Amino acid sequence: MSSSPLSGIKVLELAQIMAGPTCGMMLADLGADVIKIEKLPHGDDSRVYTGASTKALPAPFVMLNRNKRGMAINLKLSAGQEIMQRMARSSDVFLENYRKGTMDKLGLSWDTLSELNPRLIYCSISGYGRTGPYADKGGFDLIAQAFAGLLSVTGEKNGQPVKPGNSVADINSGVLAVVGVLAALLHRANSGKGQYVETSLIESSLQQMYWFAAMYFQTGQSMGASGSAHPLAAPYQAFRTQDSWLVLGGANQANWERIADMLGHSEWKSDPRFATNAARKLHEDELAEAISAELQKDTTECWITRFDAAGIPAGPVHNVAEALNHPQTRARDMVIDVEHPVAGKGNALALPIKFSETPAVVKHPAPLLGENTREILREFGYQDGDITDLLRQGVVGDPQSLAV
Template structure:
C-alpha cells in the first residue's frame, strides 16, 4: 500500500526537534525524506542522553524514523554543489539554520528556485525572517518564556513553568508540515513552488488560543491557574479517597449530573452555582464542596460512575501507565522497529489514521551517512565520483 505522500522527495537539512518532527510526519505519510548531516553526524540529538540503547540516543530515535541519511560537508563548495544537484529533483527542501546561513552558502530559496522553480522551500527559525529579532537563534525553552506560555503555566505558588515537553518545537513542526502539504497541493494548480517562513515564536503565540483571545478582548493580563480553567468551572483535578482525577464539566446539564452523582443535588440549583459564570466566581467554595464528597470513593469508582452518567472525567496516568493502556495499544501508538545498532526499538506510533494510505514504519532512524552512496547513485553520481568524495571528506 502506497503512502499518501508517495513520490514526494524531501531534502531535510534540519536537526534537533522542530524540523525533524516535521519531516518524520512527511516520511510516515510516504515521502522520501533524505536527512542531510555533516560527515560523522551533526544532529545534536545523536549525543543527547541518557538514556541510550546500545549507544543510540533515545532522543534521536524519537523523531527520525522512515528517513534515509546522507552526510555532506557544507563548508566546502563541492558539498554545496551536491545539495544543489539533489535540490534539482526535490519537491521540498527544509532547513533550520540561523537566518543568513543559507544565503551565505547560496542555498537560499532565491538561488535554488532558479534551478528548480517547483521547489517548496521551508525555513524554520526562532523568530522568522522578518522583524528586529530575526537574527537571534531560537530555543524552545526561551520561546516558551518569551511567548507568554510560561506565564500562564503553573500556579501562582509555583511561578512560571515550562511545559513538560518541548511543545513549541512540536507545534512548529506540525505547522510546518501543514504548510508544506498546502504548498504542494497549490503547486498542482499553479505549477510553481514557494517559500515558507516558519517561526517558533509565531507557533507559540498561535498556541495561546483562547487565553490570547481573552486578553485581546478584555485587556486583562491572564494569570496562572494551575490545573484550573480560566473560563469553565468545575474543570480541574480533584482529590478522591486514594488519589486524584480530572473532572471537566462543560455545561449546566453535565454539572447537574455531577451533583447528582456525588450526592449534592441541591447544589445544582444553588444561585451561587446555577450558571458557569456563577461557578467561575464561586470556584473555591464549589471545589471544597465537591472534594468533601469525592473523599467517599476511590478514583476508579468515581470514573466508572461518572462515565456511566456521561460526565467528562479521567485519571492522571504516569508514562508507564500510558504505554500499558489498552486504548493506546489498540490504536497502535507503540511500534517496534529493528535498528542495526540499537537492536529492537520501541517507538511512538503515528497519530494519523488514514483509511487507505495508512502511515507505516518502513525504515529505522538512520545511522549518519547510512544511505549516502545510495542517494548519490540515484542522483546520477558514479561510484568513482562517490569514492573520490569520500576520500576528500566531502561526504
C-alpha cells in the first residue's frame, strides 16, 4: 500500500471540543502525525461530554480524536510554553481554536512561531475572525449559526427560530480549515514559505447560505423558513406516507412531470397553479396538500420502489440508526470498527473521502490524556531525566502522573 497523502507532515493541534479537532482528525486520517496538546489538569472539555454514557472516555471525544497522539502541557507555565515553541520549530502545521489574544499571552502567536519556523503553517479557527468589531468575542456553534441567519431559514413557515440538528458552524469550519491547510502546504511546496491560515464559525455558517444570499442580493428581501421544502424549487420536500415519511425531489420540470404522472394526476402538468416552477412555488402549500393526499394511500417502501422504477428522486427519512446501518452506508465503508483501551470496542464515522492509491486508515484510537507525552518529548530532544522533572513539576502530564 502506498503511504498516506500527508505522511511526514507533523501537526500540533492546540484545539478542543469540535471545530479544531474536526480539522485535526481529518488531517490525521489523511496520514499526518497529529499531536493533540491538551490543557492540564482535565484536558479537552469534550472529555466530559458523556451524555447518557457511563464510559470513562466519552463517545464524542473518541469520535473526533482518533489517529492522534496525545500530550498534556500546562501552558500557563513558561516551561510549558518553551516546550511548545521547541516543537513548533520542527513542525509543519500549528492548529488552534482559542479566543483572540490567548495565543499571544502564551507566547504562541503567529508572529512568534513564524519567526522560529518560517515554513510553519499556522491555522486559526475563531468565532468571528481575527478582525472586525466582534473579533474579541468567543465563538459558539449555536451563536454563529444564529448570526449567519441559519436559524431564520430553518424550521416550519412562520415558526420560531430552529437550529439545524447538527453542529454546522463547528464541523464546516473544521473542514474549511483542512482545505486551507492543504492549500498552504501546496503553496509551501512551491515557495518554501509557510503562512497564516484563518477561518471562523460565522464564515463557515455564512457559506451555508449560498442560495439565500443569492436571492437577497437579487431581490433585497430575506427569505424565511420553509420546513423541509427547497427555497427555490417545488416539489422538493418531505411528505407523510401511510406509515412514515419520505422526501421527494421534483426540482426540475422533467421530474415534476414524472411525479404528476406517477401519482395519477397528469392534469397537474397543465394546471396553471403547478405548470411551472414559479407557479408551484407560489402555490406550494396547495401542491404539498395534493401530493400528501396521494402519498398517504401507501407505505414509504412501496412508494420509493415505484419512484425508483420511474427514475424519480425519492428517499426515506431515516433516523440516525437507520442511516448508519443502511447497506449503502456500510458499502461505502462509512462506519468503521474502533477499539479503545478504556472505551472498549465500538464504531465511528470514517473519512468521507475515498482514494484509489492512498486510502485513509485508522491506526490508533483517541489518546488517553497525556498518553504519548513521554515519547513525544523524547522525539523533540528531551532526555528521560528532563522529562521526569517536567512531570514532577506539573509542566506536563501522562496517565500515571494524572491518575487519581
